Amino acid sequence: MLKKTALPENRTQQRKGRLQLIALILLAVVPILLASSMYKWRFWVPESRNYHGELLGDGRTLADLGVSGDIPQTWLLLVSAPDDCLEDCRKLVYLARQIHIALGREAARAHHALATSQALPLDYGQQLAREYPQLGRFNLQPERYLTIATDNKTPQLWIIDPLGNLVLRYAPGSNGKQILKDLQLLLKLSKIG
Incomplete structure (x- = not known):
């Protein structure tokens, strides 16, 4: 039992x-x-988001954008100008420098740069050398740039990670404070650069 x-x-x-x-x-x-x-x-x-630019996190890199040169392995605020660097482009170059300065103690983790497909006017090139000594300069291949940039005639501001991946894109007239917040958030979350 x-x-x-x-x-x-x-x-x-x-x-x-x-x-x-x-x-x-x-x-x-x-x-x-x-x-x-x-x-x-x-x-x-969720439909809400924490960033203000156009998110690009799809694996495209600076090489896909058509940028060549000695690129620093830090976060990069890159202004691209497929044509002449005129008023919108110059405003974005100024904005990129101001954002870089506003990073404060985190500024060493980022750089600002300009990529152009054409030579700059002599007077503007001299002004950049004098007033923007830390501005990086790169060549831009228009045929590759056209495959990524939605509006190929408009200069754009890009945030690029230390590995060269395109992260965010901004059009002329974007709010500098919002771009700064986006970059600060990326720096806070990033373990690289």
Whole structure:
């Protein structure tokens, strides 16, 4: 009689153990499946965002943008000018420098630069050398630039990570305080650069 009463207890413990195992597996697998489904089919994705520019995080790099030269391995505020660097371009160059200065103690983690496809007018080139001594200068290949830039005639400001990945893009007239907040957030979250 003792064996008959012990056997149902053992089966009950086995059943309870199996249910616990299944519950643990589901606890690990369901969130992964849910997150993958949310990513693939774009449901329950919040519409709010913490950045102000156009997010580009799709793996494109400075090389894809057509920028060449000795690029620093820091965060980069890059102004691109596919044509002449006229009023909008000059405003963005000034804005990039002001944002770089506003970083304060974090300024060493970033640089500001200008990429142009054409030579700058002599007077503006001299002004940059005199007033913007830390401004990096790079060449821009227009044929590659046209594949990424949505409006190829308009200069743009880009935030680029230390690995050369394009992160955010801003049009002329963008708010400098918002760009600064975006860059500060990236620097805060970044383990590189």
